[in-house]
Amino acid sequence: MTQMINSRKARGLVAVRADAGSDVKALIADLNKDWSEFKATMADKDKELAKKFDDVVTTEKLDRINSSVGDLQKAVDAANIKIAAMSVGAGGDKPVKDREYSDAFMAHVRRGDIQASLNKGTDPEGGYLAPIEWDRTVTDKLKLVSPMRQIASVQTISTAGYSKLYNLRGTTSGWVGEKAARPETNTPTFGSMTFTPGEIYANPAATQAMLDDAQINLESWLADEVQTEFAYQEGQAFISGDGTNKPAGFLTFITGAANAAKNPLGAIEIKTTASGTAITADEMLELVYLLPSVYTAGAGWVMNRTTQGVIRKLKDGQGNYLWQPSYVAGQPAQIAGYPVTEMSGMPDIALSATPIAFGDFARGYLIVDRAGVRVLRDPYTNKPYVMFYTTKRVGGGVNDPQTIKVLKMKAS
Structure with a gap:
């Protein structure tokens, strides 16, 4: 062997x-x-x-x-x-809905030409709003390569932020006789949380000669370059971002963390291990049962690759391994029957660390995309390269903390 x-x-x-x-x-x-x-x-x-x-x-x-x-x-x-x-x-074989504007965008990418009649794609700062087809291409690619986008909910907005209203319950009732008075009962209260996008950017470059002579699909090339950078930046922020000019990571919403009091429904519940350096099979299973059954149908695990290597050795009380590999194409690895999403940004197993999360992230975490991608063509800063300063506004935060549980290592 x-x-x-x-x-x-x-x-x-x-x-x-x-x-x-x-x-x-x-x-x-x-x-x-x-x-x-x-x-x-x-x-x-x-x-x-x-x-x-x-x-x-x-x-x-x-x-x-x-x-x-x-x-x-x-x-x-x-x-x-x-x-x-x-x-x-x-998007390569999809019909282009706005051929004139898409052609103008490509002319802008190649030579910097902007048609004044197409001012929907320009602004006073010289930016250029990417066509819808290209925007969708970037979004599709991000969904494929960004682990959190594969399991979380995504909301596209056209305003500066997105506010969510939460029903905090509080309605009361009572038993009465046939002719007894019906006094007023308590009414529910509400809370709100605002998801504010931060700005994420990429700055790929190409020589002017490449742009002049390229036989490649420039839209696809630029989208590939952008999604690589966006996926990396997003991946870190969706896990542990502090919410300042970036998404608020879900680990910042656990009990005792920076955003524990931000969501009106409370903090993400944690389970603390008995050891600061080891995890048992029972603790993994207890984390599953900590999640209310109403959320388990869409639940899955989140951890990094190193942690998976440790969990791979664990067995249940009947001697069965908790971790199981993929058996058919399209199927991820599973732990205790639930799919595993590998996120490299998750902490390793260590004292006080939070290496594992389990829950229904489609209900639990919300990604907010501000519609539109801007591209600023810069042929001056780094000659002979043409830089494409590309920006998009992205936010995120915990939508429902009840649907996610986190395993935390003992402090000492």
């Missing part, structure tokens, strides 16, 4: 297949083969530990297989994204 893994790493099998378009069935077959070997090696390790003997060779072998399983699962996830991207089509 050791030779097989070393050979696989040497040949870059995972990377080669992923870059080549990923034969998903072959990847899944390799993944499940390695998963079987992982379980067999873990059984050997359990026998050693039962005898109070820890063979370093078995430990190293287990770690290598665990890493290989993680690599293959990541490759399967990447292949699933590519399949989804192909179904979206990035």
Whole structure:
């Protein structure tokens, strides 16, 4: 097994297949083969530990297989994204609704030309409002590559902010006789929360010669460059952003965190582990049962790849592994029967850290997109490159804290 893994790493099998378009069935077959070997090696390790003997060779072998399983699962996830991207089509074959304006936008990208008659795309600062088709392309790509956008709700707005009204209940009732008086009962109260977009930007560059001679689809190229930067910035903010000129991350809404009192429905409930450095299977299952059953149908796990490697070793009371790999194309890995979304920005397992979240993020977290993308063409700052300063206003915050639970490591 050791030779097989070393050979696989040497040949870059995972990377080669992923870059080549990923034969998903072959990847899944390799993944499940390695998963079987992982379980067999873990059984050997359990026998050693039962005898109070820890063979370093078995430990190293287990770690290598665990890493290989993680690599293959990541490759399967990447292949699933590519399949989804192909179904979206990035807008390339979609009919253009506003051909005149789209052509003018491309002329602006290539040469900086702006037609005065198309002033809906200009402003006094020299910005250029991207056409709807391009805006949709960026949005579609972001949904594919941004983990939070895959599981959260997204609201597009055309104003400076979005306010949500919450019913805080409070209605009372009472039993009365047939002829008894009906005194007034308490009425419900309401609370509100405003989701204010911050501005996110990307600044890709191309030489003027490339723009003049390019046979590529410039819209697609620019969209790819923009979504790479946007996805990175968003990914961090949706998890731990402080809400100042950026989204408020969901981890800032947990009990005791900076935004714990911001949502009228309260803070996200936490479960604290018994250890500051280890997580048990029971604690994972208890987190599931901490979530009200009305929200479990759409629930899933959020954690980073390192944490998944730790959870992969956990078993329930019947000896079954909590983590299970993908078995068919389009299916993510699962823990205790619920899908796992890998978010690299989630904390690692450490004292006082919050490495795992579980819940229905479609109900729990709201992303707010301010409609419209602006592109400022700058051929002067970095000659011979033409910079495309691209901005979009994005906000986010916890919509319903009752639908998300977080596992927090013990402080010491």
